[in-house]
Amino acid sequence: MGEEAVEFSVEKVVAGDCKQSAVDVGGRTYVIGRSDDDSKSSIIVKILDKLTQTWVVPTVLGTQPTLTKSQSAIPVNDEKILVIEKGVPLNESVWFLEIDTPFVKQQRKIKGTEVVSWSKGVIGVGQKPVVISGPSGVGKGTLIAKLMKDYPSKFGFSVSHTTRSPREKEIDGVHYHFTERSKIEKDISEGKFLEFAHVHGNVYGTSIEAVESVTDEGKRCILDIDVQGARSVRASSLEAIFIFVCPPSFEELEKRLRARGTETEEQIQKRLRNARAELDQSNSPGLFDHLLVNDDLETCYEKLKKLLSLDDDQEDSDYLFIKDGKQSASYCIVSKHDSKILLQPETIEAKNGATSLLALDLSSLSGGAPGRTRGLKICSINSF
Numbered sequence: 001m002g003e004e005a006v007e008f009s010v011e012k013v014v015a016g017d018c019k020q021s022a023v024d025v026g027g028r029t030y031v032i033g034r035s036d037d038d039s040k041s042s043i044i045v046k047i048l049d050k051l052t053q054t055w056v057v058p059t060v061l062g063t064q065p066t067l068t069k070s071q072s073a074i075p076v077n078d079e080k081i082l083v084i085e086k087g088v089p090l091n092e093s094v095w096f097l098e099i100d101t102p103f104v105k106q107q108r109k110i111k112g113t114e115v116v117s118w119s120k121g122v123i124g125v126g127q128k129p130v131v132i133s134g135p136s137g138v139g140k141g142t143l144i145a146k147l148m149k150d151y152p153s154k155f156g157f158s159v160s161h162t163t164r165s166p167r168e169k170e171i172d173g174v175h176y177h178f179t180e181r182s183k184i185e186k187d188i189s190e191g192k193f194l195e196f197a198h199v200h201g202n203v204y205g206t207s208i209e210a211v212e213s214v215t216d217e218g219k220r221c222i223l224d225i226d227v228q229g230a231r232s233v234r235a236s237s238l239e240a241i242f243i244f245v246c247p248p249s250f251e252e253l254e255k256r257l258r259a260r261g262t263e264t265e266e267q268i269q270k271r272l273r274n275a276r277a278e279l280d281q282s283n284s285p286g287l288f289d290h291l292l293v294n295d296d297l298e299t300c301y302e303k304l305k306k307l308l309s310l311d312d313d314q315e316d317s318d319y320l321f322i323k324d325g326k327q328s329a330s331y332c333i334v335s336k337h338d339s340k341i342l343l344q345p346e347t348i349e350a351k352n353g354a355t356s357l358l359a360l361d362l363s364s365l366s367g368g369a370p371g372r373t374r375g376l377k378i379c380s381i382n383s384f
Ligand SMILES: Nc1nc2c(ncn2[C@@H]2O[C@H](COP(=O)(O)OP(=O)(O)O)[C@@H](O)[C@H]2O)c(=O)[nH]1
Pocket: 132, 133, 134, 135, 136, 137, 141, 160, 161, 164, 195, 196, 197, 199, 200, 204, 205, 206, 224, 225, 226, 227, 228, 229, 230
């Protein structure tokens, strides 16, 4: 990458609703949009240094927005540009091009080239994910399955990757992503995993996408991971609640593991050996927030539900907006006042009054590249 001659001029850029948007930040003009060559199915970013009149094509990091016919863009501050993609569901339409955030500055240093990075805007901050650990056979899967069945719109499961073989009733992509060791190792080395561990002779890991995709849907993410994984998540930037599930006795644990009938005798022995170590670690200072004994299933489930509702800090309006945001819409940026941006609908239904003006509040943004910028607040203009 780096500087190169580009047969492309600012005059071609039409302000507002267009194939390409030009945004001035400091002494530079950022041009964002589709390539003139429509066969290229990607969004281009080019930077004009106004002083030297030179164009730079930066290295673009992050997953880019879905390619649409047009977008509108406006600078948020010196660090990022807000881009609203048109003709896609509202939940998919808000993006930030990070041009000088701490992440971009760091990457610019590492790569030695000009860097920008895409980050998807996500409504609300989402509730803290819930990490559930405990020895094999204690009933983690049973408790999680009950929770998911009773509250399908509230909780979502983080689908881990594993190198172990699927059990009879397990579905790829639902219970686990069943993966080759070489593939998971490659993805781990590319930084795609929040955590991973070697458990009972196999590799298990939580991809960043597994957690983020659940949170994006406005659901609370549940992770079923081992104690090593819990330790790694504790050390990461992900704020979560950590629950350890204990058996009423070791004998009962062994009984449940055998009764499940999914492992060979050798595998059962390995799991029981590991169970002792896991039970020992459950009291590690600062690791688990709550210990739950799974003796009677219903009693344990009630306790789990109580624990989770204690941390119920999500605003309902976020979830409603995320649900409504699944319909396709076209919004255009009209104006900006401090951290509030006014969006005007452009669809036919909207013009007929079915959809109102929206106000996007950027005052509580959190996170940022890589991947997601959370904390967007959206409200209809009537209640703004
Ligand atoms: N660190 C980590 N552990 C995981 C992950 N997914 C599952 N595990 C743990 O791996 C262990 C074995 O899981 P599994 O093979 O499904 O057997 P089960 O616990 O006997 O049902 C359990 O302790 C899970 O909590 C993951 O993504 N990361």
